[in-house]
Amino acid sequence: MSAGAPAVQARGLCKSFEDRAARRTVHALSGVTLDVAHGAITALVGPDGAGKTTFMRLVAGLMRAQAGELRVLGLDVAADAQAVQDRISYMPQRFGLYEDLSVQENLDLYADLxxxxxxxxxxxxxxxxxxxxxxxxxTRPAGKLSGGMKQKLGLACTLVRSPELLLLDEPTVGVDPLSRRELWDIVQRLVERERLSVLLATSYMDEAERCSQVHVLHEGRLLAAGSPEALRAPAQGLCAVATPAAGEPARTLQARLLDRADRVVDAVPQGGEVRLIHRPGVDAAALGLSPDQLRPVPPRLEDGFMRLLRERGDGQAEANAVEIETSASPAPPRGDGQPAIEVQDLVRRFGDFVAVDRTTFSVRHGEIFGLLGPNGAGKTTTFRMLCGLLPASSGLARVAGLDLRRARAAARQRIGYVAQKFSLYANLSVHENLRFFGGAYGLHGRRLPQRMDAVLGQFQLRGLEAQPAGQLPGGVRQRLAMAVGLLHEPEILFLDEPTSGADPLARRGFWRRITALAATGITVVVTTHFMEEAEYCDRIVIQDGGRLLALGTPAEVRRQAGETPARRLDMEQAFISIVENARALKEAA
Incomplete structure (x- = not known):
C-alpha cells in the first residue's frame, strides 16, 4: 500500500440478500463509494438497517459484494480475502469470548488462532x-467479568497481533459511560502510538464526533460524509435549549415541542431542559415560549445527523402515531396509595459475593423509574429480583402489592418484561409470537385476539404479521417485544436496556411510547447505559458495587454530583462524578 493511500477504498459497492419469507430482495448496500483514511479513526453511523455491519463484513472479507470494487490496504478483497484478513483485526458486535476460560486462556487461544x-x-x-x-x-473466568470488562477483553483478544486496520462494530453497546471512556482511551492511544487505522460503526454520536471522518449510511446508501464539523453545519443557527416552566417536567415540554413538527425538527431532554432543533425563522413565540425560556447553542454532530434524517421524513409517521396516544388525559394512578414497588434492605449473595447490598427504595404508580450503574454494579440483579426471576437472599421486595418471597408467580402475572436481547422466538412470525406469549400470560378465548389486534395497531405492526421475528429490523423487533410485554395489560413494565444499540432516531420514537404509557398509569422501571435517557425518568437510582449511591429526581442527582446554577451538568457527567467519588472514598477508607 502506498504512503498516504486510504486504508479502505470502496467504489460503487452493492450487496443484496434474498428474504425468502417475504419474497423480496433486501438491498443492504446500493452503490456505496467512500474512503477510510490511513492512521485515523473513521466512523460509520446511520439508523438500524442502514448497512453498517454489512459494509464491515465486506471489508473483513467475510462476504463478497455483487457489484463494485473494494480495496483494503491496497489489496482487492474479493480476489485475495485471506491476504487482507492476515493484516486486519475485526471485533464484531458479539465478540466470541470463551466464558469458561480465564482472561489469560482467552488471550492464549486467540494468539494461537x-x-x-x-x-x-x-x-x-x-x-x-x-x-x-x-x-x-x-485467572478470572471471562463469564464472571462485568460487561465493560468483557468488552475490554474482547478488544485485547482482537489485538493480540498488531493489525494495520482495526474494524470495530458497535464496540461500546451495553457498556456504561466509565467503561466506554476507558475503551475509547485504549483505541485513541493505539492510533496515536501505532498509526493504526480504525473503522468504527457506532450508535453514539458523541463517539462519532471524536473521529476524523464520518460517513452516514441510510437504507444502504451513503447519505452524507465529511468531518464532524462539516456534518454539524446544516444545524448551524438552528439549535437552542428551552427551559421548562416552573414545575413542568422536561419530557412534557419535549413532547409539546415535537408536536409542532412544522416548527421543530428534533427535541430531547438534557440536564433538566430540552435541547431542540427548530426550523429556519422560528423564534420563541412561535414555539409558545417566552424569550427568556430559549437560548441558542452551537450544534453537535447529533444535531446535524437528526436534521439530515428528519428532513427525509424518517420517523415522522411514528411520531404522529404516538402523538395521538399522548393527547389523551393522564389516567388516575392505580393502587390504594401503596407504592407499585417497595424494596427494603434487599440483599442478594452469590456464594461469598454480595451483588446487592441492603438496597432500599420505592416506586410510585405511574412513575418512570430508572436503575443506573456501571457494568457489574448490581442493577441487573436488582432488576431480576423485582421481576420475580431471581429470589432475594434477604430483605423485602413487594411488587404490585405482592410479596415476592411468597407470591412470585402471581406477581409475574401483573408485570410485563422486555429483555435486553428481546426474548422473542426468531423462527416464529409476529402473529405466532403474540399468540404464544399471550397464551403464556393466560389470555384465552376472545380476549387473546382482541389484545393481539390492539397491540398490532398500537405498535405499528400491521402488515408484518407473517414476518419471522428474526428477520425484522432491530427497531421493529423492539416494537414487537414491547407489544408482547404489554399484551396482558400489566400494571408494571420492566425494560432491561431496551435501546441498547439503537440509533438516536429509534431512541426518540421509543421514549415517546414510554412517556405515553406512563401517562395511562402504567409504572415503568428501566435500566439504561444512555445517560441522556435518565432525563425521561421521574426518579433514578445509581448503584455501584451493590450499594445505592444516589436516589432522587434527575435534578436532585445532578445537584448531588455538584451542579450549581453557574455549573450545569448533564446526566453523564453527574453519573461519572458520583461513581468516581464513591469509589475514591471506598479506597481511602
Missing part, C-alpha cells in the same frame, strides 16, 4: 493487560 510467535506474546500480553487494566484478573 492468529499464530502469534511465542517470543512476541509476552510483550503483547503485558501491554494489552496493562492498557485494559485486566492484569489483576488474568
Amino acid at each position: 492468529h499464530a502469534v510467535p511465542r517470543e512476541e506474546r509476552r510483550r503483547r500480553f503485558d501491554e494489552l493487560l496493562h492498557m485494559t487494566d485486566l492484569a489483576r484478573f488474568t
Whole structure:
C-alpha cells in the first residue's frame, strides 16, 4: 500500500440478500463509494438497517459484494480475502469470548488462532493487560467479568497481533459511560502510538464526533460524509435549549415541542431542559415560549445527523402515531396509595459475593423509574429480583402489592418484561409470537385476539404479521417485544436496556411510547447505559458495587454530583462524578 493511500477504498459497492419469507430482495448496500483514511479513526453511523455491519463484513472479507470494487490496504478483497484478513483485526458486535476460560486462556487461544510467535506474546500480553487494566484478573473466568470488562477483553483478544486496520462494530453497546471512556482511551492511544487505522460503526454520536471522518449510511446508501464539523453545519443557527416552566417536567415540554413538527425538527431532554432543533425563522413565540425560556447553542454532530434524517421524513409517521396516544388525559394512578414497588434492605449473595447490598427504595404508580450503574454494579440483579426471576437472599421486595418471597408467580402475572436481547422466538412470525406469549400470560378465548389486534395497531405492526421475528429490523423487533410485554395489560413494565444499540432516531420514537404509557398509569422501571435517557425518568437510582449511591429526581442527582446554577451538568457527567467519588472514598477508607 502506498504512503498516504486510504486504508479502505470502496467504489460503487452493492450487496443484496434474498428474504425468502417475504419474497423480496433486501438491498443492504446500493452503490456505496467512500474512503477510510490511513492512521485515523473513521466512523460509520446511520439508523438500524442502514448497512453498517454489512459494509464491515465486506471489508473483513467475510462476504463478497455483487457489484463494485473494494480495496483494503491496497489489496482487492474479493480476489485475495485471506491476504487482507492476515493484516486486519475485526471485533464484531458479539465478540466470541470463551466464558469458561480465564482472561489469560482467552488471550492464549486467540494468539494461537492468529499464530502469534511465542517470543512476541509476552510483550503483547503485558501491554494489552496493562492498557485494559485486566492484569489483576488474568485467572478470572471471562463469564464472571462485568460487561465493560468483557468488552475490554474482547478488544485485547482482537489485538493480540498488531493489525494495520482495526474494524470495530458497535464496540461500546451495553457498556456504561466509565467503561466506554476507558475503551475509547485504549483505541485513541493505539492510533496515536501505532498509526493504526480504525473503522468504527457506532450508535453514539458523541463517539462519532471524536473521529476524523464520518460517513452516514441510510437504507444502504451513503447519505452524507465529511468531518464532524462539516456534518454539524446544516444545524448551524438552528439549535437552542428551552427551559421548562416552573414545575413542568422536561419530557412534557419535549413532547409539546415535537408536536409542532412544522416548527421543530428534533427535541430531547438534557440536564433538566430540552435541547431542540427548530426550523429556519422560528423564534420563541412561535414555539409558545417566552424569550427568556430559549437560548441558542452551537450544534453537535447529533444535531446535524437528526436534521439530515428528519428532513427525509424518517420517523415522522411514528411520531404522529404516538402523538395521538399522548393527547389523551393522564389516567388516575392505580393502587390504594401503596407504592407499585417497595424494596427494603434487599440483599442478594452469590456464594461469598454480595451483588446487592441492603438496597432500599420505592416506586410510585405511574412513575418512570430508572436503575443506573456501571457494568457489574448490581442493577441487573436488582432488576431480576423485582421481576420475580431471581429470589432475594434477604430483605423485602413487594411488587404490585405482592410479596415476592411468597407470591412470585402471581406477581409475574401483573408485570410485563422486555429483555435486553428481546426474548422473542426468531423462527416464529409476529402473529405466532403474540399468540404464544399471550397464551403464556393466560389470555384465552376472545380476549387473546382482541389484545393481539390492539397491540398490532398500537405498535405499528400491521402488515408484518407473517414476518419471522428474526428477520425484522432491530427497531421493529423492539416494537414487537414491547407489544408482547404489554399484551396482558400489566400494571408494571420492566425494560432491561431496551435501546441498547439503537440509533438516536429509534431512541426518540421509543421514549415517546414510554412517556405515553406512563401517562395511562402504567409504572415503568428501566435500566439504561444512555445517560441522556435518565432525563425521561421521574426518579433514578445509581448503584455501584451493590450499594445505592444516589436516589432522587434527575435534578436532585445532578445537584448531588455538584451542579450549581453557574455549573450545569448533564446526566453523564453527574453519573461519572458520583461513581468516581464513591469509589475514591471506598479506597481511602
